[in-house]
């Protein structure tokens with residue numbers, strides 16, 4: 056017996072490996088539900104803190120619960136001295152930013168005793184990683200640029216703090232809303248590879264920091280953390296709307312894939328592309344380079360038309376990466392921080408899945424099919 060007869064499913068495609076109340080991806084209908092809400096609604100209305108609370112507690116917070124969470128995040132946001140020293144050492148070596156985030160994330164196990172949550176280690180781990188991710192990313196970016204990190208401001212919310220710590224200036228409402236829309240949109244997305252990795256790790260009753268570090272490792276790979284950078288590069292390469300069709304056609308003829316289009320699960324337009332497209336439109340109309348937004352729209356139109364010619368019947372549509380690139384660029388974030396900013400949002404989902412797995416899950420322990428040799432004869436080393 057081999058392959059599917061034996062129950063082997065490469066890549067676990069189509070295998071249901073967890074039950075969750077956190078999010079549902081309907082690839083046929085092009086819908087994403089997050090804890091009962093269409094992603095469009097959370098993206099537009101919620102603060103990131105509200106989404107974190109919703110994912111952790113399966114309910115929206117009341118005024119006091121929200122204030123408590125904001126206060127707890129503010130207490131956990133500053134980095135321990137050892138984390139900062141680690142980031143300084145990494146920056147002096149030119150360590151790639153995702154590796155620096157992974158190393159610094161591990162130090163979330165360093166405890167500030169004043170911020171203890173009644174000895175609830177899992178809750179403290181979750182607060183530490185969610186609160187500190189933006190601090191780590193912003194500090195590292197500044198250190199790489201030869202600048203000193205900016206301390207978080209306890210009066211600012213999560214998204215505002217991220218931009219403040221990156222740029223040293225309190226951001227405008229439009230930028231905060233645009234970043235919050237992005238973080239809310241990517242906070243959770245079914246049983247993707249990094250979320251699955253996190254669930255596997257805590258299914259052994261390991262700790263949440265270990266799970267999040269493992270998830271970061273999975274996210275780093277180009278097949279997952281995605282490549283919003285390349286999607287933006289293509290827009291810049293095209294430069295003018297009238298060149299869009301010719302440049303894209305040439306890429307397809309060379310057998311290249313158009314970055315930011317097509318999706319394994321969504322077989323219609325990725326709902327997150329709509330949400331982020333609208334947010335990008337608003338951002339660019341108020342404080343951005345409107346011509347770049349218009350150019351991106353033309354590139355999208357040309358790409359979708361060419362892809363339907365290139366792969367008729369496949370319905371290859373815009374995915375989340377295309378407008379992620381545009382939105383984060385509009386917020387002034389450099390390309391090398393795009394995947395890290397994704398992690399700043401997705402860590403909410405990772406920690407929520409860990410809680411769910413700890414509450415209801417069973418040790419995740421699938422089987423493998425042995426396809427190696429049998430009955431080998433042992434030969435002593437001098438005779439091999």
Ligand code: COA
Pocket residue numbers: 281282311312313314315316317318319320362366369371374375376
């Ligand atoms: N550009 C050109 N051709 C594409 C394409 C794209 N963006 N996306 C899919 N296709 C083609 C494939 O080459 C394939 O052709 P084939 O049947 O001749 O082999 C066909 O359409 C189906 O693609 P397939 O690889 O089966 O789709 P998938 O569901 O496995 O892949 C992606 C999904 C995301 C990997 C794929 O669409 C892709 O590579 N997109 C570009 C990268 C990107 O934007 N990634 C971010 C995803 S969020």
